[in-house]
Amino acid sequence: xxxANRGEIALRVIRACHDLGLRAIAVYSDVDRDALHVRAADAxxxxxxxxxxxxxxxxxxxxxxxxxxxxxxxxxxxxxxSENADFAQAVVDAGLVFVGPPARVQRLLGEKTAARxxxxxxxxxxxxxxxxxxxxxxxxxxxxxxxxxxxxxxxxGGGGKxxxxxxxxxxxDAAWRGATxxxxxxxxxxALYLERQIARARHIEMQxxxxxQGKVVWLGERDCSIQRRHQKLIEESPGPSxxxxxxxxxxxxxxxxxERAGYVNAGTVEFLVDANGEFNxxxxxxxxxxxxxxxEVVTGxxxxxxxxxxxxxxxxxxxxxxxxxxxxxxxxxxxxxxxxAGFTPASGLVALVREPAGPGIRIDSALFSGMAVPSEYDSxxxxxxxxxxxxxxxxxxxRRALEEMRVAGIPTSLPFHRAALFDQEFITGxxxxxxxxxxxxxxxxxxxxxxxxxxALAAVLAQRSRTERRALARADDPWSRAGRExxxx
Amino acid sequence: MxxxxxxxxxxxxxxxxxxxxxxxxxxxVAADVREIVRGRQWSIVLEGESHEITVVTHDPLRLDVxxxxxxxxxxxxxxxxAGRGAVGTRTGRVELRAPMxxxxxxxxxxxxxxVERDAPIVTLExxxxxxxxxxxIRGRVTKLNHRSGxxxxxxxxxxxxxxx
Numbered sequence: 001x002x003x004a005n006r007g008e009i010a011l012r013v014i015r016a017c018h019d020l021g022l023r024a025i026a027v028y029s030d031v032d033r034d035a036l037h038v039r040a041a042d043a044x045x046x047x048x049x050x051x052x053x054x055x056x057x058x059x060x061x062x063x064x065x066x067x068x069x070x071x072x073x074x075x076x077x078x079x080x081x082s083e084n085a086d087f088a089q090a091v092v093d094a095g096l097v098f099v100g101p102p103a104r105v106q107r108l109l110g111e112k113t114a115a116r117x118x119x120x121x122x123x124x125x126x127x128x129x130x131x132x133x134x135x136x137x138x139x140x141x142x143x144x145x146x147x148x149x150x151x152x153x154x155x156x157g158g159g160g161k162x163x164x165x166x167x168x169x170x171x172x173d174a175a176w177r178g179a180t181x182x183x184x185x186x187x188x189x190x191a192l193y194l195e196r197q198i199a200r201a202r203h204i205e206m207q208x209x210x211x212x213q214g215k216v217v218w219l220g221e222r223d224c225s226i227q228r229r230h231q232k233l234i235e236e237s238p239g240p241s242x243x244x245x246x247x248x249x250x251x252x253x254x255x256x257x258x259e260r261a262g263y264v265n266a267g268t269v270e271f272l273v274d275a276n277g278e279f280n281x282x283x284x285x286x287x288x289x290x291x292x293x294x295x296e297v298v299t300g301x302x303x304x305x306x307x308x309x310x311x312x313x314x315x316x317x318x319x320x321x322x323x324x325x326x327x328x329x330x331x332x333x334x335x336x337x338x339x340x341a342g343f344t345p346a347s348g349l350v351a352l353v354r355e356p357a358g359p360g361i362r363i364d365s366a367l368f369s370g371m372a373v374p375s376e377y378d379s380x381x382x383x384x385x386x387x388x389x390x391x392x393x394x395x396x397x398x399r400r401a402l403e404e405m406r407v408a409g410i411p412t413s414l415p416f417h418r419a420a421l422f423d424q425e426f427i428t429g430x431x432x433x434x435x436x437x438x439x440x441x442x443x444x445x446x447x448x449x450x451x452x453x454x455x456a457l458a459a460v461l462a463q464r465s466r467t468e469r470r471a472l473a474r475a476d477d478p479w480s481r482a483g484r485e486x487x488x489x
Numbered sequence: 490m491x492x493x494x495x496x497x498x499x500x501x502x503x504x505x506x507x508x509x510x511x512x513x514x515x516x517x518v519a520a521d522v523r524e525i526v527r528g529r530q531w532s533i534v535l536e537g538e539s540h541e542i543t544v545v546t547h548d549p550l551r552l553d554v555x556x557x558x559x560x561x562x563x564x565x566x567x568x569x570x571a572g573r574g575a576v577g578t579r580t581g582r583v584e585l586r587a588p589m590x591x592x593x594x595x596x597x598x599x600x601x602x603x604v605e606r607d608a609p610i611v612t613l614e615x616x617x618x619x620x621x622x623x624x625x626i627r628g629r630v631t632k633l634n635h636r637s638g639x640x641x642x643x644x645x646x647x648x649x650x651x652x653x
Contacts, residue, residue, distance in 0.1 A: 340560075351526075352526055352529055352530060402556065403555070403556025403557075405556075406530075406553055407545070408530070408543050408544060408545050408553070409545075410546070411545065411551065414553075414558065415558035418558065447496065447554070447557065447559070448538075450535050450540070451540055451554060451557075452496055452499055452501060453501070453513045453520075453535055454520070454533040454535045454540035454542060454554070455496055455542055455552055455554040455561070456494040456501040456503050456561075457511060457513070457520065457531075457533060457535075458531045458533060458542035458544075459496070459542075459563050460494060460503045460505060461522070461524070462528065462529075462531075462544045462547070463492075463550070463563040466528060
């Protein structure tokens with residue numbers, strides 16, 4: 001199996017391969033030579049420079065490596081080439097197996113307005129919206145007809161890139177320009193369409209699995225409403241607002257869409273659910289999702305291993321009624337971003353890492369001490385997943401895990417996650433897609449005097465240690481500098 | 490050596506004696522301090538309570554304190570003195586410097602004004618606190634380097650006063 005990805009997801013796929021006794025082949029760009037996925041794989045091949053188009057998006061190069069390494073199949077992970085129908089086709093044309101839905105399914109569902117038509121066809125409700133828009137004038141006219149706020153979305157792909165909420169007519173032109181640019185960069189296609197914006201909605205998605213024999217099952221939903229810039233930060237299952245009745249409806253709707261599309265392998269059908277529990281189809285993600293572990297820990301199923309089995313032609317080994325969901329799971333995406341500075345991305349050297357462990361905690365991570373976080377890729381560093389027999393236990397374990405976790409050297413999203421798990425909206429499960437916009441860092445006023453004293457002392461020691469090392473670095477004479485550094489060791 | 494430490498909105502004074510003992514806010518504290526990772530992580534058992542402090546980033550100084558995120562600043566005696574603006578010279582020219590990085594909230598004077606000693610010159614907002622920096626001498630304001638609303642670095646010269 002060739003794993004055409006990097007970071008935590010490459011490691012995740014390699015683990016599934018090893019669990020099944022398959023050899024896993026990694027590929028890496030120039031800046032990823034030291035990465036964990038390279039070291040975990042049985043073999044590893046360089047595929048080019050750091051820029052994605054020169055390496056992880058270089059389809060021809062990746063297929064060439066797969067053939068040279070005598071691979072039987074390619075797993076694309078998420079992002080990069082995972083939703084590129086031409087790549088899926090090229091893999092098959094090269095005589096290899098593509099782990100994911102076939103190119104024709106990706107084409108059908110990847111064009112978002114075609115997917116909306118398909119959903120309507122099988123009686124799944126769809127948010128009021130348009131077909132791909134000709135130009136900004138036509139778009140503005142459509143926006144005025146639907147009524148503000150509207151959502152400007154790329155027709156060529158999902159995942160939140162190139163998406164804009166437009167609140168007023170006078171902001172429309174700027175949003176159109178920004179979204180067109182982003183959509184072109186992300187999907188190579190500038191086409192945009194419009195949807196009515198549903199205020200205070202929840203983003204609920206349904207995991208499905210389909211085998212090559214035409215059987216489709218749903219595994220359960222994930223609430224992914226906690227997002228910033230339409231990128232998810234926390235996901236959980238079951239959704240705290242989802243009733244048994246709504247779950248069954250979403251599952252059935254997802255299966256109808258998948259059956260109609262002739263879906264094969266793992267996928268996710270996304271919905272927006274409003275405050276009254278009314279749902280609308282959003283899109284289908286024709287790939288493995290970042291947040292798949294949430295579903296894995298509540299169902300006890302290994303979604304990636306099942307992807308490999310389905311790609312190998314095996315039928316699904318269970319029926320819908322045999323899928324049992326136990327307890328509750330939450331995932332926090334720890335990213336190299338500074339939540340105290342508007343989630344600006346950070347790159348640099350990870351000086352120290354300690355990952356949590358213990359009952360109910362799973363870590364899917366690409367982190368290691370000494371890791372240089374490159375600026376070329378997605379900011380996701382690690383996923384912390386907590387399971388509990390109920391939501392309260394999962395929250396308790398997640399708080400504990402986040403408190404145990406240490407990442408030093410670069411800012412990470414940990415302060416946000418630590419605060420979020422104590423947020424009243426989160427605790428009561430009444431959050432929505434605007435949660436991140438409203439978050440505030442936890443106050444240190446409640447630090448005990450002893451804790452504050454220890455922190456103050458450490459702050460002074462840290463400052464002194466840094467001043468000393470700076471003084472050493474300033475010394476002109478390399479011999480005396482080396483001598484003094486030795487003396488300090 | 491004496492230090493002033495801020496932890497978010499809290500302010501503490503730390504005295505480090507030569508013999509390794511230290512006081513916090515003039516109280517001698519018994520602590521067992523271990524440097525676990527050089528310059529990066531400390532285990533401190535302080536009056537029986539166990540704490541672990543990790544430096545997340547140096548600039549700005551962000552600490553992980555037992556799994557809590559704390560923004561810290563440390564000023565030693567020298568920068569504290571500079572903060573009071575006591576950088577006088579024989580010519581009677583005095584520089585008023587920012588003791589820490591922050592936002593220049595208000596400039597209370599104009600160039601050419603004559604001010605009394607301890608008159609407020611600027612208000613610097615740092616760590617969500619407003620710090621009023623006052624005239625260290627009676628004199629004339631000959632230079633104002635930053636307008637209100639601008640961000641300034643720690644140590645930046647905010648104003649120059651000449652004794653009168």
